Amino acid sequence: MINFNKKFIAALFLASLTFSTGCNEILDEQPRGIYTPEDFTTERGISQGVTSLYRQLRLLYGNGYWLNANMTGTDEATWAQSADGNFKDLDMSGGAGSINSNTFPTSMVWGSVFPSINTANGIIENGSKAGIAESLISEARFFRSFYYLLLVQTYGGVPLDLGSGELAFNIDPKTSSTRNTVSEVYTKAIFPGLVKAIENLPTNPRVTGGVTKNVARLYLSKAYLTYAWWLQNPNNIPTYPETSRTDPDGHNAQWYFQKAYDIAMEGINNPGPYVLMPTYYDINRGDNDRNKECMLYADHTETSAYFNEGVIQASYGDGWSPNNFAAWMLTFNYTNLKSSTTSGTWTNASSVQRAATQSLGRPWTRMAPTIEVIKNTFADKTLDSRYDGTFVTTYRGNWNKEGTGLTNVQTLYNANNLPINPGDAVLSFLNDDSQLPTYPSNAGQSGIGAGTLPGRADWVVAPNGISRIVYPGIWKIGTYRTDNGNGLGFPNPSLTRPFVAAKFSEFYLLAAEAAVKGASGSMSARDLVNVLRARAGKWVWSVSGNAPKIQDNSAAMVAATPSVITIDYILAERSREYFGEGYRWFDLVRTQTWAQKSATYSIGGVNYGNHTPQTVTRNIQNFHYLRPIPQGQLDAMEVSADVKAKYQNPGY
Numbered sequence: 001m002i003n004f005n006k007k008f009i010a011a012l013f014l015a016s017l018t019f020s021t022g023c024n025e026i027l028d029e030q031p032r033g034i035y036t037p038e039d040f041t042t043e044r045g046i047s048q049g050v051t052s053l054y055r056q057l058r059l060l061y062g063n064g065y066w067l068n069a070n071m072t073g074t075d076e077a078t079w080a081q082s083a084d085g086n087f088k089d090l091d092m093s094g095g096a097g098s099i100n101s102n103t104f105p106t107s108m109v110w111g112s113v114f115p116s117i118n119t120a121n122g123i124i125e126n127g128s129k130a131g132i133a134e135s136l137i138s139e140a141r142f143f144r145s146f147y148y149l150l151l152v153q154t155y156g157g158v159p160l161d162l163g164s165g166e167l168a169f170n171i172d173p174k175t176s177s178t179r180n181t182v183s184e185v186y187t188k189a190i191f192p193g194l195v196k197a198i199e200n201l202p203t204n205p206r207v208t209g210g211v212t213k214n215v216a217r218l219y220l221s222k223a224y225l226t227y228a229w230w231l232q233n234p235n236n237i238p239t240y241p242e243t244s245r246t247d248p249d250g251h252n253a254q255w256y257f258q259k260a261y262d263i264a265m266e267g268i269n270n271p272g273p274y275v276l277m278p279t280y281y282d283i284n285r286g287d288n289d290r291n292k293e294c295m296l297y298a299d300h301t302e303t304s305a306y307f308n309e310g311v312i313q314a315s316y317g318d319g320w321s322p323n324n325f326a327a328w329m330l331t332f333n334y335t336n337l338k339s340s341t342t343s344g345t346w347t348n349a350s351s352v353q354r355a356a357t358q359s360l361g362r363p364w365t366r367m368a369p370t371i372e373v374i375k376n377t378f379a380d381k382t383l384d385s386r387y388d389g390t391f392v393t394t395y396r397g398n399w400n401k402e403g404t405g406l407t408n409v410q411t412l413y414n415a416n417n418l419p420i421n422p423g424d425a426v427l428s429f430l431n432d433d434s435q436l437p438t439y440p441s442n443a444g445q446s447g448i449g450a451g452t453l454p455g456r457a458d459w460v461v462a463p464n465g466i467s468r469i470v471y472p473g474i475w476k477i478g479t480y481r482t483d484n485g486n487g488l489g490f491p492n493p494s495l496t497r498p499f500v501a502a503k504f505s506e507f508y509l510l511a512a513e514a515a516v517k518g519a520s521g522s523m524s525a526r527d528l529v530n531v532l533r534a535r536a537g538k539w540v541w542s543v544s545g546n547a548p549k550i551q552d553n554s555a556a557m558v559a560a561t562p563s564v565i566t567i568d569y570i571l572a573e574r575s576r577e578y579f580g581e582g583y584r585w586f587d588l589v590r591t592q593t594w595a596q597k598s599a600t601y602s603i604g605g606v607n608y609g610n611h612t613p614q615t616v617t618r619n620i621q622n623f624h625y626l627r628p629i630p631q632g633q634l635d636a637m638e639v640s641a642d643v644k645a646k647y648q649n650p651g652y
Contacts, residue, residue: 037171040122043130049119050136053143054209055322056116057298058309060108060150061582062324062499064366069105070582072367073618075377075597076575077584080332081469081606082365093601093618100628101652107630109154112321113147118162120144122169138200142211142219145193149223152185153586156240156626156649160189175638179647181243186227194220203272208290208299209498214267214274215295218502221263221510226590228256228517235592237625240649254518261519264511267504274504276531279538280389283505286358286480286497295502300324302481302496310494313483317362323494328364330474330580334395335363337426337459338447339412343419346445351397351412351426353404356489359392359543361479368471369579370601371613374429374463377575381431383553383560385539386576392473393429394458394544397422402487415446418457423546425458429472433462442609449608465611467604474580475543505577508532513570513591525565529573533557536576567591595620623651 039045060066065086071077072090079087079096086105088097099106123132123140144167151158157179163170166180167189180188197216205212231245232253239245247256275292277283283293290297300323305312310323319325339351354360369391378387387393399406400422414420427450430437437451437460444450448470450459461470480497481489512528515521537553562569574587588594598620602613626649634644 037122037169040126040169041130043132046123046127046130046132047136049123050139052119053116053140054299056113056143056147057296057501058300058322058324059112060321061298061501062300062326062495063108063321064319064326064329064364065105066108067326067329067580067582068367069108070585071580073598073620074584074588074594075370075601076373076579077330077367078370078601078603078616079468080365080368080471081467082333083367087366091618092620092624093616098619099624099652101631101634101648103628106154106627107632109150109627110158110630110633113150114162117144117147118170120147121162121167124167125169134200135202135206138197138216139206139211141193142197142201142216145190145197145223146219148185148189148193149219149226152182152190153226153589154627155629157181157185157243160185175636176643177633177637177647179241181241182230182239183227183243183246183248186223187248190223191220194223203270205273209297211296212272214270214272214504215502217263217267218295218504218506218510221260221267221507221514224256224263225260225510225514228253228260228514229590229592231256232517233592235622237592237622238650240626257514257517258519261511261514261521264507264514265521265523267507268511271504276505276535278535279540280385280536281539281541281543283503284389284476285541286478287482289480289497293504294498294500295504297498297500297502298322298324299498300494300496302483308494308496312493312496313490314493315490317493319364319494324497324499325362325494326499326580326582327474327477327479327495328362329366330369331361331363331478332365332368332469332471332473333363334360334427334448334473336443336447337395337450338445339397339399339414339420339426340417340445341406341409341412343413343417348447349399349406349409349412350404351399351414351420352395353398353401353488354491355398355401356479356481356484356491358478358480359395359473359475360398360491361473361495362491363473365469368468368603369466371463371466371603372601373575373579374466374472375433377572377579380560383556384533384536384576386536388539388543390474390476390576390579391429392475392478392543393431394425394546395427396546397424397426398488402485404488414457415450415452415459416455416457420457427459427461428544429466430460430462433464435462437462437465439465439611440609442607444609447608449611451611461611464613465604467610468606469608469610470604477580500581503578505532509570509574509577512565512573513567516565516567516570525570526561526563529565529570530558530561532573532577533561567593571597589625592625594625595622621651623649628652 120140127137160166163174277293337352338348341347381387439451446459508528512525515525534554537557539549539551542549604610
């Protein structure tokens, strides 16, 4: 049983949604305030309930604080200059903050998914009686398993009984709760639901972005893989509620690693409508959203504010769910960049204006990549296209756009007092440290403390000069719109792009990880990794150069792959593929490498002109591998103090 602030909740959402009838149509929205138990006895009510399960994705995927929860504090990211406690707590470093039961980002999964789990319970329990096809009921089976997988990875064992029995639809508010063990959650809630979903879901999605056999296969493979690591427990990470790491069905970790491999290979060999995009750039360019590599996403649109659940054309935006605003967090304040209107006396002009384009968007400066990400994870910036297809490393002049006041100015003067034209580079992040820029000790003429190199008109920052206030932004999940005209567009509202939760490419890395752990089959770990590495070597466009770049470095990329693939190498490949998408904390916790990978990092300070890397140490303990049960949950439970204490994960 679990408490929901003493209020009955069968399904909670601001506007319920119902499906259109045709295959591959988008979700059709119908306003609805709240569901009652009677709604789950009708075909229309159950159909609306299924749609609400998709809408639930928006409460996490695309939310900047959810991205923070899964990146900050890992080897991928740290807090940036404008960060508040939500980010500093997650970083667990240098006295900036620490995680506790009141930390908001770590509570997001717990606080959002239980109503959807109960909705799924109602659909599964009542669907067949209401004449609902098993294929539609299996969409609910998928989502119940999906949300329980998020929960068990985050908190350990969680309640299967919401008040009316295990996995039963609850219509009675409760003020107490009992947590099941990790093995019970996997074997009772996650595995059976996904297996049945694979059996009954269609090969092709019923609606755009709808779940399919292969979406369920992807998460079943990931669930088997995660559970296998849990059973093996190579680094003696504690589990809670305490239980022996034995499988109720009598299987060992190796059996589950093999199952993870086999299911992933089934997904690869039976792709259905999904394919790998030909280049990494093609996956992430905004005009190619909802491409065939994207399997599941929290959808948004530019054409309907109602569907988007947020303003579309406005001078403001709401940084909160269900909006997509994750990209803001990894975007530094590039609008402080300065050039000069004259070649004589320096006269400041804002040469890079805030704009609704994929390379710019709304800056919040809350999260920054570590220097190690730039220098080590993405060490190869020549053959491998993924660095260029992930980050914004060149900021280009757009002062001539309508609404800037400089529309008739053709030339500004930039670094070394050299002229630049609209579209030219105003700021560039260098690929390596082979050249040492001359930096000012403060903001300087650039406005952001950037440096100069002889003969270059662009301000420059080398990898060692990246700081908490100036760093490469995020391109892959950035703003994309089609209604900018010749102006700056609408950069302040939330993004109108879908935020992807699952990609077909992950099958290859799940199978490769299982192979490293001893699974066997038709493809080795190296074979699997090289499918993505070969793709990463193919260029069609340079984001940094803003120009076509036709190169095929596939052979060189494959040749550079180590002959022996390790978990460390798999994790590095996962970071190169999915940086900025919210995978990292789960990847490091699953493989029990979080403390090893993230114990230290380096970055410059919070002020312009701070270009000396500082080494920072994090205090990651074994108990941190489970997030704390939110304090709000504990406070609302009407149970004794000792029961509350036992409900909380140890260490918090």
